[in-house]
Amino acid sequence: MIEQDISQLEVDIDMARAAIHKMEALDRLYKNRDFKELITDGYFMKEASRNVLLKGDLNITEETERHCDKMIVGIGCLRAYFQTVNHFGQQAQVAMVDYEETHQELLQEQLTGSE
Secondary structure, X not given: OHHHHHHXXXXXXXXXXXXXXXXXXXXXXXXXXXXXXXXXXHHHHHXXXXXXXXXXXXXXXXXXXXXXXXXXXXXXXXXXXXXHHHHHHHHHXXXXXXXXXHHHHHHHHHHHHOO
């Protein structure tokens, strides 16, 4: 039973590490000047604003309005993805402390049980 618990915990630790790695990669991107210019300011702010304002133009064609709708949704989806990566990474950091403690305890229990 302990071996199964250890195996499952190791899977959980690997998944948490992957989530933390993605969060840290995203954090590095957000700190990058080019990313800020192109994505944070350019895409999330200016491009989103441009599409919203264009959508409100009385002379807009239906095709252009549909295009604006798709662009706005796309911007929101990318931003939501980044927020999700950050959220799961933060949760994984908190969980990792417990995972590692439990992992050490189970390994110790396995050692003392096999003696």
